[in-house]
Amino acid sequence: MEKPQYNTDIVKSFVHSSVLWGLVTVLVGLVVSVQLTNPELNFPPYFTYGRLRPLHTNAGFFGWVVGFIFATFYYIVQRLCKVRLWSDKLATFQLWFFNATIVATAITLLLGYTTSKEYHEMEWPIDLMIIILWVTFAVNIVMTIIKRKEEQMYISLWYMLAAIVGVAILFLVNSAAVPVSLFKSYSAFAGTNDANVQWWFGHNAVAMLLTAPPLAMFYYFLPKSTGVPIYSHKISIISFWSMIFMYLWTGAHHLLWTPVPDWIQTLAMAFSVMLIAPSWGSVINGYMSMKGQWHQMRENYLVKFLILGITFYGLQTLQGPMQAIRSFSAFIHYTDWVPAHIHMGTMGWVSMIGFASIYYLVPRIYGKELYSIPLANVHFWLALTGQLVWSISLWIAGVLQAGMWTAMNPDGSLTYTFMETMVEMYPYWWARTAGGALFFFGILVFIYNLFKTVRNGEKTAPLTAIAQGRA
């Protein structure tokens, strides 16, 4: 029997893995948020805040987000290229290796094997696993694109290709280390150099994992959901090239006022502000694509997730450049404002696009209508309010804390001791936990809805054709 045109099984499996790691991410996030208010809930040696927090961030980045990047890209690339995935076997290997890598990351982080580098804490053997993983993914995507039957490459494919090289360069350089043993290594760079390399990586991991791939999904799933094409091809081109060019200059905005040379800080600040243009290029392109279609915000739950997602992308890319300005950074950096910013990006932008993509995919890979649209709406509101409670409470906390840190008496002495500022944070930290809990309930509703879709969803012929890889 001839193989169907598309490989759908691999998409299915990556959706499963991604949702599972997403659940773990939010669960661990809840645990660490409670540990901050109740230090007696640290259980050494394995379950302390210091070891669990990197597990939360890495499960989020590499389990949940990279998981749905793999799922959606494999779905999208086959459709946009009108060919089957280049290698099914490689993709199956990648699936198992992906889960093995995430499990190994989780275990070693709990055991205390860490490089301490943010969003890249795993030690060198796991770095090697991630490199293998990325190469298999890259080869499969690039080869599929090369043997495509559609001459023109759609916008989503540009973002995919840029993300593939971007992540490879960033990860390779930042992994450079000298091993002492199987689970301990020392960075190849020292002090200020190490800091500069790390934040060049850190900020651009945000560009290449949390921005370019979700944009690839947005540009594909928005027109698919509304039935109307993207507003302007020209804006897509300009914002794509200017974004991938400008992002790489901005890493040092994480290091303003530190010993990193001033000129790097100034360049980072300037390029961060300039980045507003390409970021908003995509936002405006998204909004304009809704022209005459805004009624779909009421009728189409997918559009709601996607448009709210791009809206938070827009807000994120205004707030980010603001924080990248020296004077504002002097005030706000190191406070709870910063995690609030990150979580608007991850819960508001990236996860919203992830949810939309998975809601789009599941009926099509199982050949069944979504079990319940009302439940999807409940999920939407839980995710939205959860994220807003989370971020707004910590923005307030951050401003309060920054104000207290810098407050001075007329005689030039400090008004508050550090502890006087810290204890003020407790109510806001509780509010953050409440926001996280709302988001977590949203995820439970999401998973229940997906589970019921797979089990009891109504079968339809067009969806079945897609699920069987025939359309």
Next chain:
Amino acid sequence: MWEKRPILLLLLATAAIMVGTIVTMIVPFMSVNTEADRIESVTPYTPLQQEGRDIYIREGCNNCHTQTVRPLVSEVLRYGEYSKSGEFVYDRPFLWGSKRTGPDLARLGGKYPDAWHYKHMDSPRTMITGSNMPDYGWIKENLLDPQMIQRKMETLNFPYTAEQISALAVKNEMDAMVAYLQKLGSDIPWRKAAETTIIGELNNPFTGDKGAIEAGGELYENSCAPCHGDKLEGDIGPELTDLDMDDADLYQIIHNGISDGGMPAFGSIGSDKVWQLVNYLQSEDDN
């Protein structure tokens, strides 16, 4: 045309990515950590300190504590001299962090005596009311592995002696941690340099003021009692019941600390609060 040629797109994207990468990430290697920012007095970590640093990394202390003081007024007042690039040349990896859930630690070395750290690590809330730091007393139970630490020193190419390595056999992880914390930021003599001598007469503005004594008592309970005891009976620090010191001398000590004796400086809390403490201590002294 690049929209139809994937390899060309890949190459162009790589080129776009590399421009900013080269300028802001590769070029700095030519100036950072060279003679230009070298500081003579900064030394590599000893085996015990380096192991402490690795435990700091293992426990993820950098998730809550930063290690860079920025050149901003309130920050220098709170933590001490701002950080210099040359102070970090032996740091692999750097540990500047990104979030201050707890205070910055770049200038922690020498602020408190060792005994303070042992007690604080064991049970943070007995030393600092309201702290949310987890207890780390359990690291005392773990002995060090001298062979492994020697290998680390070799890998890092740091100087060490055979005595330093053999001395590790009787040390535990807490000893290593405290040794590391005491080294932080103390390679330059900033603490001595930051001491201020008050010129002119120091006059107690609150002599006999009951309110000031009461306020001083509260300050004492939070900031001083962990070391000097609830009833001034002494613990890590000396007893304070029999000071026999005039107001101005007492003020100077609280203001500047005793940098060789492990007494932190409290000048940054402001002269009013320092005077309140002076009045409280003198009133207790009289009883």
